[in-house]
Amino acid sequence: MSYNNEISRPELTTLEAEVPHRIVVTVDGPAGVGKTTTAGSLAARLGFLLLDSGALYRVVALHLMRNAILPGLTPVPDSTLKSLDLHMELEVGSMRIYLGPEDVTGVIREERIGEAASVFSCRTEVRRVLLELQRSASSKWNLVAEGRDMGTVVFPHAQVKFFLTANLEERSRRRYFELLDRGEHPELAIVKEEMLSRDNRDECRSEAPLLKASDAVCIDTTHLGPEQVLRCMMNNIEEKLQVKFSSP
Numbered sequence: 001m002s003y004n005n006e007i008s009r010p011e012l013t014t015l016e017a018e019v020p021h022r023i024v025v026t027v028d029g030p031a032g033v034g035k036t037t038t039a040g041s042l043a044a045r046l047g048f049l050l051l052d053s054g055a056l057y058r059v060v061a062l063h064l065m066r067n068a069i070l071p072g073l074t075p076v077p078d079s080t081l082k083s084l085d086l087h088m089e090l091e092v093g094s095m096r097i098y099l100g101p102e103d104v105t106g107v108i109r110e111e112r113i114g115e116a117a118s119v120f121s122c123r124t125e126v127r128r129v130l131l132e133l134q135r136s137a138s139s140k141w142n143l144v145a146e147g148r149d150m151g152t153v154v155f156p157h158a159q160v161k162f163f164l165t166a167n168l169e170e171r172s173r174r175r176y177f178e179l180l181d182r183g184e185h186p187e188l189a190i191v192k193e194e195m196l197s198r199d200n201r202d203e204c205r206s207e208a209p210l211l212k213a214s215d216a217v218c219i220d221t222t223h224l225g226p227e228q229v230l231r232c233m234m235n236n237i238e239e240k241l242q243v244k245f246s247s248p
Helices: 014-018 035-046 053-066 078-082 111-120 124-138 150-154 168-181 188-204 226-241
Strands: 024-028 049-052 086-091 094-099 143-147 160-165 217-220
Touching: 024 035, 024 150, 035 049, 035 094, 035 143, 035 226, 049 053, 049 086, 049 094, 049 124, 053 078, 053 086, 053 094, 053 111, 053 124, 053 143, 078 124, 086 124, 111 188, 124 143, 124 150, 143 150, 150 160, 160 226, 168 188, 217 226
Parallel strands: 024 143, 024 160, 049 143, 160 217
Antiparallel strands: 086 094
């Protein structure tokens, strides 16, 4: 596998000036709780780079499917994983992903890719091939790392950890409208069923299951909007790191 995550250095933020060592903020939780939106907004607010681990697993899924590897195949051929040519460009509040020279940032958001990624991510060999890549980013930049095992496996020593939750009905409703916005024609009952299946895979896999880190702050987003969740996170970060941010 090859990857390239070299980018230009952003300007120093208030937090970097006052806390010079690298900071990692993790945002974990199941599908549909608003992790991606919230993590992107938080990274932009802090001036940190965003590491979207879900996007990495989607790229791996896309690569495997293009090589005729079906999600149910066990094990995933080592030769196919080694041929993965993944490039990521981390930015403040966002991330772009390339498979070889192709920008697949938009392609990997298709629902079929997400479902395949959920299945492939249960494979030990798939998770391990991405672990070093994810950890390497924290040695260079301040990060907001979003996923399902960021605070427990990838960055267990992160300074600030969050775990987002929401009830199944609300998570299914959010995913349903997200698919509608993409021009798809989902059925709410099927979306809910797929959400349950994804939860089961995430929570029951043997390698890095979805768990709340013991030192993570849990936020139930069921009745909260993105700005409310962001405000809660910012308050916690300011208290934890003893740094005050000015209003945007």
